[in-house]
Amino acid sequence: MPGPSRLRRLLDWIFDLDLRIAMAALLAMMMVVVADVFMRYVFNAPIRGSFDLVGMCLVVMVAFGLPRVIADRLELAIELIDMLVPPPVVRVLSMVAGILSTLVLLFILWAMIKPTVSAYNYGDRSLELNLPVWIIWALALAGMASAALAALAAALTRRTPAAPPPGAKEAGLE
């Protein structure tokens, strides 16, 4: 059984790996569309299945990007109360957020299992590439499981929100 710090390092390694997969999916998504446009306008031969590929890349980008966001507590929250209550209360609220996040993510994870199994049983296929849809669901499940793990880790550690990667705060949500 690994110790707490080794466990922490293992989890960080998993979430970093997830993030790299998400980054690769984003670049792949961009390149698929660029190649599709290029082939369409230059050779009048668009890439078959680009619609499916973009959807799949987006699933991977979101599902595998979530764990790092949750582990580092980069989610958007209104921090108005920080000015009104002492730091221990803020820490408690942060822990509550971690526990509730874990529960909600576990619920969503559980909720996604049935459609995945249905897609497998009924042999659903994607529109263009005729790929088994259950594979895409399974990718989403894997990312969500990692996200739930990240939420649990964030709830159980007393870490304050981590410093975001350079520029993340300014990257902006509005």
Added chain:
Amino acid sequence: MSAPFLGLSAMAVMFALLFLRQPVWLGLALCGIAGNVLLSNVNVAALVAGTTTFDTMSSYNLSIVPLFILMGEVATNSRLSAELFRAARVILSGLRGGLAVATIAASGAFGAICGSSVATAATMTRIALPEMRKAGYEDGFSSATVASGGTLGILIPPSIILVIYGAIAEASVPKLFAASMVPGLLLLALYAVVALLVAARAPGKVPRDPPASLGERLRSLREPWQFVVLFVVTIGGIYAGIFSPNEAASIGAFGAIVLGMLSRRLTIPALLQAVQVTVITSCVLFMIIIGASIFAHFIVQTRLPDLLLGLAQGAGLAPWMVMLLIILVYLVMGCFLEGIGMVLITVPVFLPIVAGYGYDPLWFGVVVVIMVEVGLITPPVGMNLFIIQAQVRDVPISRLYAGIVPFLAAPLVLVLVLFAWPELVLWLPELLY
């Protein structure tokens, strides 16, 4: 408990959770799931939660969001905004307050290749604010100029908020981008007028820049050619019907990378950083969209929007009164909530009411974005103000609050103008599509 009352209660609990520092996505998802359990049962709640999450994650239409964010990130790392500012500064030199107007113009131009307001404000804080301070501009005024100019990032297309609004309202993104262009330019002009008025009323706060020669002004126009290329290819491509928004976003992101690499301003580590920030920012957004979609499904099931529409019509409220009430709600919410959350929480409730009163969803989308912009610069939690203050710690937030007050008039005047002449919004989409 009646369904609409359950919907209202869920909204109250959701706001309480947000106030208690719970993440926005969590407040929305938790109330949506709990509401669906109470309204129907666990199986229905699970079906909604599972399928909504997957549908959002795999939505082709929403793939525009990370791609436009990536284009903005790469443009930022390639220092395109610095070129824009330099050009605008030389062109407007000699004018009292010209540096402030140059900041607003450069922000608007940068907003045309970056769909994020906060990113625009953060970038211009690094580029324009030191120059204004060096030129002797008063701190509060210069910071407020950057904050208000930054809001143009979400109105001038491409706009991430408009993409998300389009997904909720089932409105065409190209039409929304066309609808927001004229109001975006009008707002830019209004901000510039405010800056010039402040400069004229308090010349001590705003010194005059030495004027550049005509040759210098003409030469400066050549500098931001990369920006022109990106804008013409992406937004021009959408307007001309050559690219879908998704294709334009991909080509724009790819083009920004190629231009940055060719000009040796974008290194591989900087590109990777831009990709990482894009993934993280996009995931934060997608979490909120997932939570809001689950919540919106529940709210629609409660028929709360129908009840509110019936109440308004029963009370004999005129359409403009209803819109005024909605705008007041946005004004109040904007003081405490961030923009995306505000849009995702309110649009499913307000849009059926507004549409019931005959307002065009495109027009309403533009008005909502303008109200979000007001929220971005409204104390106490105007996000742009905090972004600037985080970067220039020696400027007290109180000075920023004081400086921003005159600029708040611009978006509010614009809303009045759009009320009087809705064709300013609807003209371009009707012309193009």
